[in-house]
Amino acid sequence: MAGLKLQDVRKNFGAVEVIKGVDLEVEHGEFVVFVGPSGCGKSTLLRMIAGLEETTSGRLEIGDRLVNDVEPRDRGVAMVFQSYALYPHMTVYDNVGFGLKLAGTPKAVRDAKIRAAARVLQMEHLLDRKPAQLSGGQRQRVAIGRAIVREPDVFLFDEPLSNLDAALRVDMRMELARLHTDLGATMVYVTHDQVEAMTLADKIVVLEGGIVQQVGSPLDLYNRPANLFVAGFIGSPKMNFLAVTVDSVTDDAIRLASPLLAAPAVAAPRSWMLPGDRLTLGIRPHALLLDDTGPIGGEVTLVERLGNETIVRIRLDAATEVTAALAGQRDVALGAAARLGLAPDDAHLFDNDGRRL
Known part of the structure; x- marks a missing residue:
């Protein structure tokens, strides 16, 4: 596992600057949540870390490596999207191991990693099922399992619970917190839901208009908001x-x-x-x-x-x-x-x- 460092990171779409000089350090093993309203730049920033969006300027480091020009597959990250993106004709076992198969991982090694991920996610009994036979929460666990088997330096989550109903969201929040504890992994998580941010994060990054408004622990932001925006965004009901x-x-x-x-x-x-x-x-x-x-x-x-x-x-x-x-x-x-x-x-x-x- 590794940490993450952003120095004056910016992103332009044509003449429009959407990420406006972000400086951030994520320590090894931290669970960091990017939170903010729709359009604040949090998903764009996550996609820049993943390599799915080009960094216009600034330095982006994973571990001790500068990765600005490194291909997504070589950055040591694994991303879990809001959409589960599972192959409907494949079993859970094959979905979880498909990336390893493409990479030419030996069958015995692939099998061991798939079954280890299934144990961590408590879905060993689901390995022979197909996505159509799974609930939304089970499908999201499969998508997370697909990330785990890659053994990445950093896990990236882009609003992974948005498609779940309220009760499942609470259950999956608890599962993600347990998973972080079990793996000791560096995780960066994007959400617009400040309750998710407060309950999951070691550190919260509040974004608005492509600018970091405040970085701190959940209780730091709740008790000592830096400005009116953070004060109104963190806490339910709002201040x-x-x-x-x-x-x-x-x-x-x-x-x-x-x-x-x-x-x-x-x-x-x-x-x-x-x-x-x-x-x-x-x-x-x-x-x-x-x-x-x-x-x-x-x-x-x-x-x-x-x-x-x-x-x-x-x-x-x-x-x-x-x-x-x-x-x-x-x-x-x-x-x-x-x-x-x-x-x-x-x-x-x-x-x-x-x-x-």
Whole structure:
């Protein structure tokens, strides 16, 4: 296995630059997830690593090798696509081993690798079946098995769970996490689903507009988002944002003013903030509590009862709503008045450029 290094990597399609100078290091054995909205460049970046898209400029290294001009088959990577791309007339055994057969691998070696991959993926009982006899999750395991037998330096996954239903996605997420632990492999995974990113990754790379917005562990990104984009993208339900003004400053906190808030105090360094400064207040839905004396109040416009928690949306004015994720089962009525409170340490502040303070 090997690590991966990108230095000022760029990709142009004609005059349009879609990857805009990405710098990234993936350590040996890490599970790294590229996440972002559709069109942010995450799949293009993965295909550049695989060699399926040419790198316009910059350095792309796998292990200690510069691979910019190396053919995909010689890069030491194996890619699992959103589409299973299985041969319908072949058995699972033959699908998994087809690449080895084309490479001229001796039959005994090929058989040993196929059966070893089947044991890892718990699909030994499926080897004689054909794709039409398999479920979606089983077909995806076959596609992963085809990658495993190649013994690559880096595994690449391009939204591999997108074609599965919700229950199968959860099961396959757990299987991929177990597979990473069992193989100790370097894996790079692309998804638009931030829940997949949070549950699978050692390191998350958040992309928007071909630019890396932040790199860090799931909890780093959740607790310390670098900017408004990351704060709004990571976390479900998404973070609430309110425009506020600094009302007063003390040694370890500031008091905020807004027509929508009853002057809450939040923890913040005072070194440079001054009364009158305009900021954005970010509040995670799970940080909000029902509180009759809380600073946020309005009319309940939505109640979602999930059993373990209750999602409540409250309209503050004609254009502004906030979402609260309340623990347990709460007796909240649609159309009722409600107030919410938060602890000072649970607030996030962002400047006029969207950067976290």
